[in-house]
Amino acid sequence: MFARIDHIGVAVTDLDAALALYERDYDMTLVHRETVTEQGVEAVLLDLGENHVELLAPLSDDTPVGKFLARKGPGMHHVAYQTSDIVAELERLTIAGIQLIDTTPRIGIRGSSVAFLHPKSTGGVLTEIVQPAAGH
């Protein structure tokens, strides 16, 4: 069972230009910035109550987010639902017939455990399941 929306992921071409909007105009607090080489992104987390906004800038054009930007332009990329037990959740979703992109969790931003569900199974919504690292 999901506890809340953990974050929405937003694909951006220019991280600093996007931060002007989210930090200055929206008054959200930047809490983390990380280059996630294996996902090909530079990513930022902003706090918004118990939720976050994650901004994703591609490290190159041939990364998943780079290809997303080329195909669709900047905008919403995915939604992430939070759980306290990602392994149990993935097992439950598999039994429900949901197609998983990641059948086992991998390490996401800020030490979280993450897995993506396939948009074919989720009404076109790229959906991530997140178990935050202890303390987050």
Add this chain to the structure above:
Amino acid sequence: MFARIDHIGVAVTDLDAALALYERDYDMTLVHRETVTEQGVEAVLLDLGENHVELLAPLSDDTPVGKFLARKGPGMHHVAYQTSDIVAELERLTIAGIQLIDTTPRIGIRGSSVAFLHPKSTGGVLTEIVQPAAGH
């Protein structure tokens, strides 16, 4: 200042098929169903902690959500940020140079006050500001 993500809005072609995913597979609780004629949608709210998922099915092809589905297919449609004072928030965003679709709030789902920001000003993200009705 925004308090949290109020909801993500998801465009769907078939509300009941989508509910099978969100209610049965995701275990979210349906809390409200409403036909919002002026927006041309049948909409559903599901609870997810203090956040919601809003499913939007168009009443006809020539509505905004109908056109969105024809252009992009089903998927994430918008994000909504929650505030306790939408009038002050719109004033603040206008001063910040954000282009508004609704310069004054209008009535949204479940009696909320809502206004949309223009995606041109928000990095391609259709963004809604929501002040929930008292008691929600």
